[in-house]
Amino acid sequence: MLLQRHNDNRVVEANYITKKQDLFSAYKLTEEDKEEIEKLAKDPNIGEKIVKSIAPSIYGHEDIKTAIALAMFGGQEKNVQGKHRLRGDINVLLLGDPGTAKSQFLKYVEKTGHRAVYTTGKGASAVGLTAAVHKDPVTREWTLEGGALVLADKGICLIDEFDKMNDQDRVSIHEAMEQQSISISKAGIVTSLQARCSVIAAANPIGGRYDSSKNLSQNVELTDPIVSRFDILCVVKDVVDPVQDEMLAKFVVDSHFKSQPKGGTIDDKSIGNSQEEVEASGLPVDTEVLPQDLLKKYLTYAKLNVFPRLHDADLNKLTQVYAELRRESSVSMGQGVPIAVRHIESMIRMSEAHARMHLRQHVTQVDVDMAIRVLLDSFIATQKFGVQKALQKSFKKYMTFKKDFNELILHLLRGLVKDALHFKEILSGSTSNLAYIDVTVAELQSKALDYEISDLRPFFSSTLFSRANFELDEERGIIRHHF
Structure with missing residues (x-):
């Protein structure tokens, strides 16, 4: 009787399979993890730290990092009287010039977010994103295979080169982005698949460069219905700005320096000096950036426990x-x-x-x-x-709410110090014996106004200001830099 059971060929016919375990069951958090996460949440600057922790190897782009952070955490799904469902997922479109790290952001989210599915508009068709019907070679019956949006259910779908998709393929994801379901009526199969995911897409403008004299619809080959389904539109322009370009160059050089292999030809003394310069450079330090594993755990905890x-x-x-x-x-x-x-x-x-x-x-x-x-x-x-x-x-x-201009102001202040030193050198011939140098608050205020920054008080009270060896004399209206 036992042998007979083993030799039986049994077939179970079903419309779908529902897992008993929830989505995050594979990500078990220990008590130590929960304590660390709750301690982190008490930090009043935890939001800024999370934003800085999004692709920390990419300089600037605070607007994109904020948008991605909001999309990864997501809003609260609602079901009105059990009849009408309102999505809680946030859709983001990154539109900008080539070389502005759009694809890098998507790759970071793929490695950090839970259930993130990455695809490209060039290589994905409508059925590749939604669902396809195939004939089973064994049973000869038609079966459904979910596409990227279905596989990313309760997660994030990342679509690079979104503008390279043809119009017919883009229309097929209208329903998936708003109603978060995919209706299928093919080969006698009439059903609806769940696609409850955030969509983060990246696209390039027409002609490769974003033209500020034109509106968005003239800059990208996307229809209004599809654009309106994105909650956040991030337009990234590669604008020539000497101050920002210099800050970017310093950040890139510093990143390469910190990531170079140890044991090269550089002596210990030069390494020590360079590290001291890095600490005083005003660039984001490691203590401000959360490790990727910790950010994953924090994200899991928030999704499971906070509504x-x-x-x-x-x-x-x-x-x-x-x-x-x-x-x-x-x-x-x-x-x-x-x-x-x-x-x-x-x-x-x-x-x-x-x-x-x-x-x-x-x-x-x-x-x-x-x-x-x-x-x-x-x-x-x-x-x-x-x-x-x-x-x-x-x-x-x-x-201007909670925008961090401190790094930009520090860079402007350092430029004023450099000019003051040069002027001093012209007058006296040498600056080697100087213990400090002064610049006026009015000079810094004038420079900051060029970037529409009117309030310098948050900068003066920041650790960035004091750590860079600056001191404010409010009575005299002077900023003193100690050497």
Whole structure:
């Protein structure tokens, strides 16, 4: 009887399989991990640390790193009376000039995010992204095979070269990006597959370079329906800026220096001196960046345990900002992406994601302000250059919220010190015996205003300022640099 059972060929017919274990069951967190994560969440600057930890080898691009961080944490999914489902996942489009590290960001998310599926628009067809029907060679029956969006269910789907897809393929993912399902009606199979994932896509402008004199739709071969499904649009332009270019070059050189193999021809003394220079350089230090493994655990913990809720006061503020944005953007109709009701939902999702990033169960005013800033940055970046300035002026109070200008200000201050030393050398012939040199606050303020930075107080109170051997004399309006 036992042998008979072993030799039986049994077939189970089923429509689908549901796993009893949840998505994150494979990622077990120890008690030590949970304690470390909860301790991290108490740090008031944990949000900034997480943003800095997104692709730390890439300099700058704070807007992209913030958008990716919000997409990785995600908002809260809602089901209205069990009939109408509202997505909580955040979709991001990176649009910009070649060589601005768009693909690098996608590759970082693939290695850090849970259930991340990477594909390219050039190599993926509609069925490769959604679902395909195949005939089973054994049973001769038609079977469904899920594409990238289905495989990324409850995760992140990364699509590079998004602009290289043909129009028919892009239309097929409309439903997947908003309703987060894929309806199939092929070969007698009529069903719907789940595709509850964030989409982070990267695209290049028409002709290779983004033209600021044109609007977004004139710069990229994407239709309005597909663009409107992205919560955040990050426009990256390779603009020539001597100050920013010098900071970027220093960051790249420093990264190469720190990653070179040990045991070369450089002597210990030169290594020691260079490391001291690195510490005083004002570049992000290792203590500010979370290790990738820890960030993975933090992300898992947040997704499993934190489900933020909005208050009525927060909704009122979002409604007010939406009304203001509709009014101000009416003068620029046809210049960029039109403001729609979807943008309110985007702000709600971003508020919840920012709260989840801080392991908060309730959305606070800070979360709402950050969501408003990200949406405004995204919306204004899609406008023509002439319209951008007017909108930036109108929404300045929202757009400067929690922006980190400290590294830029430090670089400007160092430039003033360098000029002062050069002037001193011309007058006295030597600066080798100097113990300090002074520059005025007014000079720094004038330089900072060129970058629309009016408040220097956060910089003066930062550790970056003191660590670089600067001291402020408020009474005399002087900044002193000690050698």
